[in-house]
Amino acid sequence: MDLVKRYAFTALLAVSVAAWGADYITCVEEAEREISKGNYELAGEWLREAMTTEPSNANNVLLLSNLGMVQFYAGNDSLALGTLSQARAMAPGSVTILLNRARVLDHMGRRQDAAADLSLAIAADSTYAPAYYERGALLLDSGDFAGAEADMARHRSLRPKARQSLLALALIYSSTGRPREAIKAYGELLEGHPDADLLSARAICRMDLGELPEAAEDIQAGLALAPDDPGLYLCRARLNRLRYREADAEADERRAAELQRAAPAR
Numbered sequence: 001m002d003l004v005k006r007y008a009f010t011a012l013l014a015v016s017v018a019a020w021g022a023d024y025i026t027c028v029e030e031a032e033r034e035i036s037k038g039n040y041e042l043a044g045e046w047l048r049e050a051m052t053t054e055p056s057n058a059n060n061v062l063l064l065s066n067l068g069m070v071q072f073y074a075g076n077d078s079l080a081l082g083t084l085s086q087a088r089a090m091a092p093g094s095v096t097i098l099l100n101r102a103r104v105l106d107h108m109g110r111r112q113d114a115a116a117d118l119s120l121a122i123a124a125d126s127t128y129a130p131a132y133y134e135r136g137a138l139l140l141d142s143g144d145f146a147g148a149e150a151d152m153a154r155h156r157s158l159r160p161k162a163r164q165s166l167l168a169l170a171l172i173y174s175s176t177g178r179p180r181e182a183i184k185a186y187g188e189l190l191e192g193h194p195d196a197d198l199l200s201a202r203a204i205c206r207m208d209l210g211e212l213p214e215a216a217e218d219i220q221a222g223l224a225l226a227p228d229d230p231g232l233y234l235c236r237a238r239l240n241r242l243r244y245r246e247a248d249a250e251a252d253e254r255r256a257a258e259l260q261r262a263a264p265a266r
Contacts, residue, residue, distance in 0.1 A: 024054045028063070035066075040074040061090045065097045072104050080104050095121040095128045102134060111138055129158040133165055140168060145176050163189060170201070179205035196226035200235045207239060215239055230256040230263070 027050035034043035047067045051060045068083035084101040091097060098121040105114035118135040121128055136151030149172045155165040170185035186202040189195070199222035206215035216239060222232045237252035 024050050024057060027053060031063075031066070031070075035070065038073075040070045044070045044074070061087050061094070061097075064090070065094070065100055068104070069100055072100075072107070077104060077108050081108070093124050095125050095131060098124070099128075099130055099134065102131075106134075106138065111142070114138060127158060129155050129162075132158070133162075133168075136165070136168060140172065145172050148172055163193075174201065174205055179208040183209075194221070194225055196222040196229050196232060199225070200229075200232050203235050203239070207242060212239060212242060228259050230259040233259065 027046050031043045031046035031050065034040070034046060044067055047063050047070065051057075051063055054060070064083060064087040068080045068087060071083055072080035081101065081104050084097060084104060087097045088094065088101060098117045102114040102117035102121070105111075105117065115135055115138050118131045118138070121131040122135070125131075132151045132155040136148045136155060139145075139151060140148035149169065152165040152168045152172065156162060156169065159165065166185055166189055170182050170189065173179070173182035173185060182205045183202055186198050186205070190198050190202070199218045203215040203218035203222070206212075206218065219232055219236045219239060222229065222235075226232065233252045233256035237249040237256065240246075240249035240252060
């Protein structure tokens with residue numbers, strides 16, 4: 001599911017704090033400050049302190065959800081799952097808690113359980129866009145293109161300006177033999193956002209349709225942005241073979257291999 005490190009914490013200070021005690025607010029502020037700095041162990045301590053300060057505060061369930069995500073970031077998956085399950089027991093209808101627990105379950109390799117939590121979130125709120133995207137990503141990873149497309153299309157209808165679901169749809173279209181639809185999606189993604197990878201992907205779709213001059217333009221534009229991208233040279237090698245330019249294709253493949261060898265290990 002990790003298409004972007006996109007795990008979000010509940011923004012508590014946006015909630016009315018008129019009835020909160022000063023100590024409670026201070027603890028929440030300190031927790032959010034430590035979260036922003038990546039100091040998750042210390043953030044967890046501040047969240048626990050806040051809940052101890054006002055144990056009857058109704059917002060503690062949100063703090064508990066955040067504590068679960070803090071534990072997750074700190075690498076304590078099992079502890080995080082237990083904390084989020086406790087939060088869910090306190091607020092079974094919270095879509096945020098369900099989404100956070102699904103993310104932890106997915107990271108633990110329990111994809112069916114993660115999908116079940118996302119489905120529960122959608123059942124609780126059919127307009128909750130993040131759950132559609134997360135479930136669609138799970139389905140896409142499992143090869144369920146039809147289910148993934150339905151979820152990504154729903155996400156896009158709820159968030160028309162969202163780029164991540166449009167990118168997922170472009171990948172689905174190109175993977176299911178619909179290059180024309182993929183080209184349209186890539187075109188929308190590229191408007192105002194030049195990107196070598198997107199240009200390469202669109203070039204491949206154009207080659208599938210026999211639109212070789214247009215594919216060549218995309219590859220050229222991509223190389224202008226990323227002249228050392230081995231993928232673009234492999235893409236051009238394919239184009240050269242379609243044009244019966246075997247020597248040029250072989251030269252591009254050699255260049256791609258050189259760039260791959262020179263690339264730093266990840």
